[in-house]
Amino acid sequence: MASAIGGSIHAIIEQPIATPIEASITQTQVNGKGFAWNFKDLLARGALYRSLPAALGGAVPKAVIHYSILNLYINTFAPHGDMSKADGKTATMIGMATGASEVVLVNPINFVKFRMQRPEWGYSGTLDAVQTIYRTEGVRAFWKGTGAIFFRNTICNGGMVGGYKFAERAIASSGLDLADGPRHMMAGACGGIVGSFVSYPMEMLRAARQHHVPFWEEMVAKGPSRLLAGWAPGAARLVVTSAIMGSIIPHLKKFSNALVMGE
Template structure:
C-alpha cells in the first residue's frame, strides 16, 4: 500500500459509518438553531389558546424572539440528544447507504439503477429510525419547550428527559411517532442520498467537475433542496405528533387530518424556509465533512499499515 493516495483506496464500511456520524454531528453544531426555529414554526398553530404560545414570523424572527424571551441558549435546547441522534442515526442511513446499494445491485451491473438507489435509501432510512427514535423524541421535546428567562425547566438534562418521558408516558412514549418518522426519514434519505449520489456521479462522469469541494458543495446543495420539498409535509406531522400531549391525537393520521381541517393544506409547509436553510446548509456541511473525513481516515489507515 506504499505510495497509494487516499483517493486510490475505497473506504471501508466502517470508515463510512464513523465518518457519517462524525460529519453529521459537525453539521448539527452549525445548523442546530435553524432546526430549533423550524420546530417552533411547525408546532405554531396547534396551541392557540395557550398562554405560552408565541407568534413567530420566519426563521430570523423566530430566532430573534427566542433569544429575547428565552435567552441565546434556547437555540441549542436538545443539542445533546441531537448529537446522540446523529451518531446513531446518520451513521446508519448515510454510512451504510453504499453497502446496502451494492447489496441490492444485481451482479454484473456497472452501476445501480435509480430504483435500486431509492430502495437503498428507504432501507437505511428505516433502519436508522428504528435505532434512533428515542433520541429524536427527546430532541424535539427540548426544542419545542418554551422556557422564559428564569422560568422552570421541563427536564433536568437529557438523561432526565428520557426517564421522565418513560415514567409519564411509558416506554412507548420514547417511540412516539415512529411510523411517521420512518416515512419521513425514508423520504429524506432518498432525497438526500440519491440526489447527492446522482448529481455527483453526473458531474464526474461528464468531467464538469473533479472529485473535490466544489463538486461536493453543488451535489449537497441540490440534495438539501430536493429533500426539503419532498419531506416537509411528513416532517411537520412528525414534529406535531412527537410534541403532542398524551391523548391530543389518536395517531399520526389523526394528527394530519386535524391539521388539514383546522389550518388548511399550507400547514404542511410551515417552517419551509428554515427547513430549507437548515437542510441545505446541513447537507453542505455534512457531505463536505463526510468526504474529507473518509479521506483522512483512509490516509490514517494507509499510514498505519505502511512499513517504517
C-alpha cells in the first residue's frame, strides 16, 4: 500500500513536467540534431505531449513496481530496514539491485511510451501503437533493448541511490542547517546527476535498439558529442525525478512502518 501511494504521488508530480522533456530527448538521441531544435520541432507539430497518455497510463504501475522493489531491498539490506542507517556501499547495492530487478516488468510499458514520443512512427494513439507493434514486430518487440536497459538501470540506480546517500552525508557533515525536506531533495538531485552520467551510453544503446538505429555506426563512431546527445537535459530530468524520490523515500518508509505497527 505504501509503495502504491508513493509511486502514484511520484507519477502525478513528475509526468506533466517530464513528458515534453523526454520526447525531445528521444528525438535528440535518434537524430542527433540537438535538444532545443527537437523541442521546437515537436512544439510546432503539436507533438510534445503526444506520449502523455502512454506515460500516465504506465507511470503508476512503473512507480509502484519501482518503490515496491526498492522498499523490499531496503528492508532486506539496510540495517533495521532503515535507509538512513545504511552506508554508501549498501545504498549503492540497494540501488543497483532495484534497477536490475524491475527491468523485465517495466520494459514493455517504457517501450510503448518511447515509440509514442516519435511522431515518425505514425501511431494514432497508444492502443494503435500496441496493436501495430504486436502485428508487425511480434510480442518480443516489447522487450527490445532489455539488455541495455538492464545495465543502464543497474548502473543508474546504483549511482542515484549511492550518490544520494553520499551527498546526504556530505550535506549533513558540512554544517549546513537544512531541514530534512530540502536536504533529501538536494541529495536526491546530486544522485540523479551521478546516475545519469555513468549510465548514459547504455541509454543511447537502448534508444538505438528500440528505434532501429545502428548504434556503432550512428552513435559511437561519431564521437562523444553524438554518444552523449541529450545527456544534459536527460540529467536535468533525472535530477527532478531523483529529488522527488529523495523526498518520498523517508515518508514512504515511515508510512510503511506505521502500517506494520497498525497490524
